[in-house]
Amino acid sequence: MAGRSRIFLVGTGTSYHGALVGQYLMRSAGVDAWAIPAFEFVNYPPRIRADDGLLLLSHRGTKRFSQAALEAFDTGDHWLAITGEGAPLHGPGVITTVAQERSPVHTASHTGAMIRLAQLAVALGSPAWKEGLARLPNAMRAALALRPQVIQTVDRLRLGRVIHFIGGGPAYATALEGALKLREASYVSTEGHDVESILHGPLISLNAEDSAVVMAQPGASLERTAELTAALHEIGTPTLAVGPSAAALTDTTVRVETPAVDELLAPIVNVVPLQCLALEVSRRLGVDADSFRKEGRYAAAQTKFSL
Secondary structure, rough: OOOEEEEEEEEHHHHHHHHHHHHHHHHHHOOOOEEEEHHHHHHOOOOOOEEEEEEEEOOOOOOOHHHHHHOOOOOOOEEEEEOOOOOOOOOOOOEEEEOOOOOOOHHHHHHHHHHHHHHHHHHHHOOOOHHHHHHHHHHHHHHOOOOOHHHHHHHHOOOOEEEEEEEOOHHHHHHHHHHHHHHHHHHOOOEEOOOOOHOOHHHHHHHOOOOOEEEEEOOOOOOHHHHHHHHHHHHHOOOOEEEOOOOHOOOOHHHEEOEEEEEOOHHHHHHHHHHHHHHHHHHHHHHOOOOOOOOOOHHHHHOOOOO
């Protein structure tokens, strides 16, 4: 990757959310980086130059458009693939994370992929946050210890309505991932929003019967997040704040305060309580969080396409 004029970070679903995080990490290391969904990279590709690089994220390394992205990238060996152990991807550009997860609701492999992205960014440049990388393990342990608080928040969410996840900047990727995990694990209706975009229309569709989860992360988006939570308070929407600045968002209903790390590393930490939330909601609703709804008409529906 060294010396590439641009790096495209490509993935699908959770892997695309990781690519969004990687985009910020790489840019902070001085790399011109762009996150693109794998389907779009293959079917609506940017103009690839000879000095571009590709960084593919794929948990299992078997998805149709992830493989097609590698095949479509025709600039020699200037690619890397971050994937789980035992994936069928081969070559010196393959970087592994963790053992393959049994559940299709990927959690640990997503965390591992983001850590690999941060390590790569440090190898490619000298980002201001590089010293904070060593503090991540303790921060993640502290985030895992918040699980009892997360369990208590479930009663405050309206599980029969839409739950909106909101974040800005790097935290937007965390909001998208939180919404996806809750959908996958418990089949609850969710949406992920950028903090600015939700103010330009979607907010008027929220009701007091809905719920919101906002990422309370210090940085350029925090002031806008505070304005959003004040608006949600006026509407009467129960709001859960997750992040180091959760206590500062006084208009929220309940708060889960995570350890403070650099804003660009925060998605690695802040996603942990959202993963726990998805598990606890699935248990509350009596849903097998690992089933991926492969039963009945949903199993039949999944025969209509290949991943």
